Amino acid sequence: MGGLVGSASWYFDRAVALHREAAAHTEAARAEIVGAPSRLVLPPERVEAYRRLAERLTRGALDLVPGWLGWPLDGSTASLKVGVDVRPGGVNFVLAGVTVLAEKFTAPVVVPLLGGGHVTVDADARRPEVAAWLRGVLLRLVAAVPDGALRVLTVDGGTLGAVFAPFRQLVEAELWRPPVTDVAGLHAVLDEAEAQIAVAQSGGGHHLPYLLITSGALPTGCGQVELARLAAIAHAGPAARVHLLLAGYPPPPGAGQQTPARLDFTTALTTIADGFAMSEPPGPERLSTRGSGFATAVRLSAGPVDGLIETVCGPLASAAWVSSSVDFAALLPAEIWSHSSASGLRTTVGRDGRAWCELALDDSTPHWLVGGRTGSGKTVFLLDVLYGLASRYSPDELALYLLDFKEGVSFADFTPTPIDGTWIPHARTVGIESDREYGLAVLRELAKEMGRRAMELKKAGVTRLADLRTSRPDLAMPRIVAVIDEFHVLFSGNDRIAGHAAAVLEELARKGRSYGIHLILASQTIAGVEALFTKGESIFGQFPLRVALAGGGGVLDKLNRNADNLPVGSAVINTAAGVAGANRIVRFPNNDPALITAHRHRLWHARTPGSPPPAVFAGYAEHHIDSDPAYLALNPQVRRPHALVGRAVDVGLPSAGFTLDTSPGRHIAVLGPSPIGADIVHAGAVSVARQHPPGTVTFVIACLVASADAAADATAAAIHAVDQPVELVDAAGLQTRLGHLAAAIDSATAPPTYLVVFGADAASALLAAKDLTTFRSGHDDLRTVLRVGPTRGIHLLAWWRGARRFIDDIGGSSNLEDVACLIALNIASNDLNNLTGDYKTEWHHRPNRALLIDRHDDRYQLIVPFVRPGAYEHQHH
Template identity: 25%
Template sequence: MTDVVDDVLRLPDPVPPARRSPLPLIASVVPVLAGVGLWLATGTVMMLWFAALGPLIAAATLADGVRAARRHRRLAARDAERARRRVGAAVAERHAVERARLWQRMPDVLGALDQVWRPMAGRGEQLVVGRGPRPSTVRVEGGGDDAASGAVRATAAVIDDAPVCVPLRDGIAVVGPAPLARAVRRALVLQLCLMLPPDRVRVVADGTEEWMRRLPHAEAGASLTVALAAEEPGDAALVLVEPGAAAPPRCGAVLTLTGLDRARLTHDGVDTSVRTEAISAGQAAALAEALRERAREAFGAHGGTVALAEIADRSPAAGDGLDVVVGAARGIPYRLDLVADGPHAVVAGVTGSGKSALLTTWITALCLRYPTDRVTFLLADFKGGTAFDALTGLPHVTGVITDLDAGGAARALESLRAELRRREAAIVAAGAHDITGTDLPRLVIIVDEFAALSAAHPDLIDLFTDIAARGRALGMHLILGTQRAAGTFREALLANCPLRISLRVTDPADSRALLGGPEAAALSGAREERGTALVKRGQDAAARRVRIALASPALVAEAVSGARGPVPRRPWLPALPELMPLAELAGDGVVLGLADEPEAQRQVPVVLDGRGLGVVGRAGSGRTTVLDAVAAQSHRCVRVGADPEAAWDAVCALETAPPSGAVLVDDLDALLSRFPPEYAHEFAERIERIIHTTRVPVVVTAQRTGGAVGRLLDLLPQRAILAVASRADFAAAGGDARDWRDGLPPGRGIMGGRLVQFALPSRDRAEVRAVSATPTVWTPRAGTTAVIAAAGVAQRRLIAAATAAGARALSVEEAAADPTAPVAGGTCVVVGDGEQWQRSWRVLQTIRADGELVVDAASAADYRVLTGDRALLPYVLPGRARAWRIDDAGVAARVVVG
């Protein structure tokens, strides 16, 4: 049997018909002429018989030509028939070879039993739906237009009993009675599963036959998905259709059963009669079990755990990659190289799928093989704070960030910006193009639940996108874990993460976002299947099924004890202390505290500006402590306290005698609220003038920043915002809402966009200048004193005080009736209310010309009416037995009565 089936066979060309002999005209005419001549010469009639020889010779010659032509045709026909039989035999031989090759390449179930999962180009792209005619590659040329030659050519063009195939992705609908249709479809499904291994094709059962669930192909992890129900998504469909019903639009081929083993295939508008193959349910179950056992031997036990300790690569690594074993595929250790396959990876999986275990395995495998000067880790756990507890003792781990410390997490992640710049500078200093030319270790940043991190810190998405874009050269690698992949990552970030790993997900959209297909959504959720992942590297056309190994506590302990290399550098500084003693800070000028600058990987002292500072915070936030720290470093500072009278006196004194040290005003908003409106307005204006005119810093604290307080704080060049109740309060206090931190400890706040821990001074207080004295007790002076007080308790208290001092007490009416009475001798006090003095206004003027005026604290309005003086008197608190003494020069002083 020849091995060549593509050479052209040729039929002999038709033999041309034999040429007919020409009429022997001369030979026929000469006897006639001779006979006639002899007859004329001799007169003998016998001579005329010679004339008859010419026609006889011509006739004989013609008859002989006809006989020769007939014989030629018989010989040519016999030769042509022999050639057709020879070509026909060659066609049959070549058809046999071609048929065998076709069945070898595209077997049915019976043929596939001998070549289960044998790789062959194009295998699995077509499905054999039955035996029947199909175009042949055998070509016959030549021959004539006769029917026999045409029959030979037609026979060569079509091969019988050959596999009739349909492209799998066209979809096939089997139409016929349910029992027979199911048997035919079983054969088609098993044919596909025998040709392609489980990592290449996945069958999505329609639930009608239990044996399909036993197929290893029923589990996800393949590049091609075949759905057995019309409504199921997939790359191809293989569905049953009841007789008379329309085939689904996704099925381009319809196989209509016409008998037990006969069917009509309708595909691309052509009908073909085929003999079908059918499989019983028992046969199918047996084959499914056999395939499952074969898959168990080839790919490893389904549902069985793989111990990392048994397959881990502990050999010292050469080169610049991060190549380690993370699991098993087809029973063979499966390796991942984060540098070559990445440089960044995305890991997806629902809760319970084994995502945290995968990350733990990956980290442990890297620590087993690489020293700390080759790789370090920054771990971020944003799904509860316990995912990486077992790894905190690894020397390679520079820190673990959790969502339980939102401020610390943001700070550590912000420090990565400084790490980017530091690595860039190191590469430039080394004159290298990337990290391979430096002694920097690779930093692997692993985030468990990236969606939670991005939701809590949306401004950090740009940072991760930047790391993803530049990480390869800088030696910074991302492994981002998430439960939902769809909608979690920006396109720019995902595009730079070519290494995709998906454990089980519940939404096909999440699978498509990572792997390009829905196969990860079909992974089993059974407990024994936990840790089964689909891995797709940038160079892979399809995802590969991998059983992730488990790292035991003993193996983690081995990685800790066997770690090599120096202690790695942390990519961020320790957090600010909750107590910052002033004695431990040093700086030029008045030091306020220590500022945290994670983006620059440094902590620097904060110094008071020469013009002043505003401090805002709720009760207990540490506002007064900031004043104490300033006071401890300022010479002869002036501190305005909470007592309104003392505060008023202090501010008035500062206007007349500029201070030499800092001016400290505590709880300005509370202080202003204790003054009447006119006093509050005047007090605020005096503070404003002090801020404008003094050359010393003014430090003001407040809980709220509304009204006059906000205007005064705006005049100060620096502002510190300590703990406040809400983000809205933080913004109202003048801060950027993005800088707000909840739960700040006392003494910590935001200043200039930086987190600052303000200094705590020692108990030794600095000298504080006293600016107001306790009011003196009123004693009448020699001569006459006019007293303005309302009738009642105020008048009686003043009269009693005057009498106790040995002075005479007269009413306004008595002084008006006898003008000489007040000056009759000794000390005299004339007492009256506002109306009485208005009626005796001349007496008041007479007394004021040489004596003093005392005004009860409740009679300030009467004083203004009587004197026309609109200036505010020194503030006094109501109900404290206070009065004003106004001397003959018009200077008012606060006094205590009684």
């Protein structure tokens, strides 16, 4: 290359000397021929010298611009190969125009660009010849550069992108971005250039592609800040393969401003009367030894003939679609479970242009924040990540905790279903349409596991998970990935749950990396998360990796607008907590349902035989006591009977209930007008009946409201089935039975009895009446049974449809200690707080949920109540 440049310099200097000599002859002739047309006639020997010089300059120039870099763009390019003319390791020149030496003799003008410097022209692309020239230079570069070795960022504040319209095939194939037309877009372009320069300066620029910023005209509003950034990029760019091709530079200075200084390493074309004057860049790539530039005017080279750009770009775009296309299978490894997670987790998520994009969950990027509007492909992206991880790492290396707070089935693929009994063996717990309470329970479970791991590290005398796994291979220490989709729901509002969840999340975010616990939080928005507002920096600052899908720019820095107008299936990947300048645009594949099913079966069959399925919490699902494992295991060999009433909204969905022992107050009152109250009483009664030897206790069943008839009949049948005596009574019979039990309690002869009452409030008026002989009322007998009954084996399981009537029946809130277990259904929070006297209780009644309050244990537990199968298929409760 040095020889070529030196030869061209000699020719150029010779041309300049001859031209100046000819110019002197011209001026002398003009002085002698006054009033006659000025016409210089050169001596024959001069004409021949110019001819030979023009030929030599042309040969020297064409040596510098092989193939597309210097070929006429007249359509005669069929024999040219694409992508072979640029030498990535050296200085590459490109044809920029021609200069007239004398008479009819011209010579090509070539300028250093890729690997050498920059080119500017002060006229912008609103001038047709400038627009044509700019397209021509771009086409030469696109056709000459090897595949994948050139990125082009276009800016057009003059024609709003029209100047680059012929290249639309490259935009559609996502080889090029759409042109930016405003200052904000220009900032994003400059951010990318500065990011590449930073990478190169850190020593990582050996394999970087060329980055070419091309401007048809700088946007309106471009000021000193933007010009200063351009100047800095011009200075540092060539060493980082960042180059500028700018029309309309320098822009006219604003009022009171000076014309911007010349850019470093830049060939500048400046408008003059008969073309453009060209000044050369300083440095070894200049053509003249003086560095003064051409002494003759330069005419810009003509643009491509119509259709040539499309002819060249069409195959490039098609090839780009093929080579950059991604499918789900391409994300999966050839061999499953072949990786170790000791130092972190890695998986391929898509393509960044032609290159695969691999992301990590490790000490550098321990947690991720993912944002994207509805329909942006957020669920698809998460499944790509999870299947990629589950394919690379075995269940001994990776455990998954998955939560989804929206009405969807994002993680249903990881659980067994009635249609397909397989599951992803890495999944430990999966929440679908999760309650906030369940989300908090999962976070607490993770915090508990973090504490266990911290203790093991301390006992082993190490500080890193990798060291612990090396020294104690017997310990189960898979890395944990917790994915929470629509996580903002967990922290919405400013209540107790949000506060506790924020505190636990902060602890996990700060310390989790040290113990192999990683978080991926995904949401449509992170706005309005009150519980995290004051902790935003402390929590979100622990999430260096940000993934912004379409509409998800909120996870990026406010000044980072690169996620605007992203197509579905693309994402901005940023490893610097969203700061502009650290972006990668990645395309990720859609999921193939058939392939996913086949791969899930492959992972399931590879699991350790007998491995348990994940604990699944489906927020919409009903639960039935007849299929509850704890219920099916009940038998009379128990110390204290336990009434099962539902499943706790907790990790593993354990059965929830209340022990009916001899302690005072061991009764259950279900409160609320929902008919589910009858089902809860049914579940409690039939579960207790299985825990007594046959014939040893009596069940008195009083069904006082029509809505409970079916539940009461089912209760009586189930108790008969385990050979326990059953008495069916009405309100009057209940009153009588209460009187007998109260009298027997005083004489210590009362038999063990369960009073099972459906719609107890319906008997309130009858129980309030006093006996004219004894002056006792049914309420008096009820209160005696409540106060003393448990010591005699007498317990009440009853459903009241209103909290106020319940309080009246038991003798006021001062007697509330006589009923230790309350189960709230659809009663207002204020009524519940007034009832319990605990105004910190936050109860928002909702379908298919109840709040179990154990006043003796100070336990407030959200449950999914047991209901009878099919009882509520056609109604909402």
